[in-house]
Amino acid sequence: MTKYYPLKELLRVRLLEFIREPETIFWVYGFPLLLAIGLGIAFRNGAEEQLFVDVQQHETAEGIAAALGRIPGLNVEIHPSSECQVRLRSGRVSLIVIPGHPCTFLFDPTRPESAQARQRVNDILQRAAGRVDPVATVDQFVTEPGARYIDFLIPGLIGLNLLGSGMWGVGYATVDMRVRKLLKRLAATPMRRINFLWSMIGARLVFMIPELVVILGAGSLLFGVPVRGSLISVFILALIGAVAFAGLGLLIASRAQRVETVSGLMNLIQLPMWLFSGIFFAPERFPAILQPLVQALPLTQLNYALRAVILEGADLVSQLGRIGFLALWCGFTIFFALRWFRWN
C-alpha cells in the first residue's frame, strides 16, 4: 500500500504550482537578472558621463560654447533665453550658462548632474581665462573588483529579491488560497495545520537557491563581482533571510481576506526597506535621527551581512549579531503568524 507523507505532498504541490507558472518564474528570476544587468551597464566604470549644457545667446556665447565643447562628455548648444529656460525645466539640459559680468550659472542644486555640470563648466571657464591651480593633482580610477558600484549592488539585489519573493511567494499565495476557499477546505481535512505553514516556508527555501545562483552568477560572470567569503556562508545568510521574509509574508497574510488588501500591506511593509535598507546606496546616507529605524529593518541587517561576506570575505562568526537579529525576526513573525492565522 502506498504511504503518503502530507508535508512532502504539500511541498510538492507548491513546487509544481510554481514551476508551472511561467510569469512567476520571470518575476522571481528574470526580473532581478535584468535589473542587475541594467544597473551594471548604467554604472559601469570607464564610461564618460554625458552632461548637457546650454549657453544663452550673447555676443560671447560662441567662444564659451567652443571652449566647453572641446571637453569630452560635455554637450553644448546655444539658444535664446526663453528656450534655454524651457530646456532646463524639462530636464533636457542640466545647466544654463548666461554670459556677462558676472557670468551666471542657472541650475537646480538638488540635481546631482546639475551640480556636477556647474563644477566642471566653472573649472573649464576659469582655466580658459588663465586660472592656474597651485596644487598638482592626478586622477586615479578605482576599477578593482569589489570596490565598484556593481559590487555594492549585487548583494543588495540578493536582499531585495529575498524580500520580494518571500512576501509574494508566501503572503500573496496564502491570501489567494484563502480567497479560493482552499484554506477552508484544507482546514476541513485532518491535515496538521502547522504542516501547511511549513510547506509554505519550505517552498520558499527551495526557490531561494536558484534565485541566489542567478544573481550571484550574473554578477560574477558578467561583471566579475567577487565572492570573497565562503559560498556556504552566503547560502546560510540567504536561508535565514528567506525564512525571515517568508515569516513576514505569512504574518501579513494571516488575516487578510482579499488579495488587494495583502498587496497593499506588502507594499507598505516593503517600501521602507526599499528606501532605507541599503539596496542601491548605503543606509548611512540617512540622517542620524532615522538610523534607529533604518538599523531595525531586517533587510538592512541582511544586506550588511551579505556585503561583509561577499565583498570583505567575513566569516559567519563575525556576523553573529546580525544573524541573531534576523533569527529574532523569524521567531517573532512566525509566532504571531501562527497565532493570528485564519483559515476561513
Add this chain to the structure above:
Amino acid sequence: MRSRSRSEAAIFCRDLHKQYRGRSGTVDAVNGLDLEVRRGECFGLLGPNGAGKTTTIEIFEGLLDPTTGSVEVLGMQWGQDDNPLRQRIGISLQETRFIERLTVRETLVLFRSFYKSGNDPDHVVAAVGLAEKSRSWVGKLSGGQRQRLAVACALVGNPDLLFLDEPTTGLDPQSRRQLWEIIRKLRNEGRTTVLTTHYMDEAERLCDRVAIVDRGKVIALGSPSELIATLGGEHVVEIALANRHRIPEAELADLPAVKEVGSDAGGIFLTVTEPHITIPALLDRLRSRNLDLARLTTRNASLEDVFVHLTGRRLRDDEILSA
C-alpha cells in the same frame, strides 16, 4: 426527544443557534434548530437561499462554532475529538477553487495524504467519472467536472459521513444527473450523506429524508413522500383566467376533492386528491361565472408545494410570490 440513543445517530443536534454580528445588529442564521441524521441515510437540508443551510452544515463539519446548542457527530464532539472526526468525514464546500495548475490526480493525492486510511486516488477518480481527466489540469475542467473533483476530494479519505453543500448549484442538467448518479451510488455503499440544496427535485430524487429549513429552523421533516402527503392531495391543478380576471379563492375551495387553494402572480393552484373529479367541476364553476380559462395544467405535488404551503413563499428567490 432523547429516547433514541444518541450514538446511533450520525448527527444529533439540539437547539442550535448561530448569530452573526452584521451591520444592522445581530442576525440569527440558525435559530433553534433540532436535527437527527440516521446512519446510512441520505439526508437533505432543503430551503431557500439564506435559510441557514450552509451555516448549519458548516457547524456539523466543525468549520463554525455554534453560538449555543449541542452537536454530536458520529457520537463525538467538535473541540474534543477533532482529528478522529476529521478522519471520518468527507466534505464538499459550496465553492472551492482548487489549484488550477495541478492535475486532478495530483489534487487527490494531496488530499489523500492527510488521511490515515482511505481510498486509492485512481479508484476515486474513476468512481466520479473523471478517469479520462486524471492528468488534466484543474483549470481546464468544466463546472460539472470541478464539482465532481470536489466530491472526489471528499471521498478520498473513505468517509463514513459525507457532507455535500449545494453539490449541483449552477450546473447544467446533464452534469446534475451525473452527480446524482454518483450520490446515489454512495448511498448504496452505506455511507451517510448530508446534502443541502434549494432544488426540490434534487431532494426528492436523492434523499431518504428531508428537513425543510426556513429562517434558521426546521419547519418540516420526513421522507419526501411523507412531506408531500401532508398536503392532503398528491396533485396540483393550476389555472389562470383570461383577461386577467380573478375569482376569490374561497369560491373554489368547496369543489370536490380539493384540499387547499392558493394563488400567486402566475394564477391559482388547487391541491387535489383526484384531479379527474375536480377538473370537470372546476370548469362548470368557471362557466357559470362567465369566466374563460387562459391556462390549465396538472402535475404531481412536489416539495416545492410543501414549502409554499408552509411559508407562503417559493424556494427560489427569483420566484417570489406577489401574494
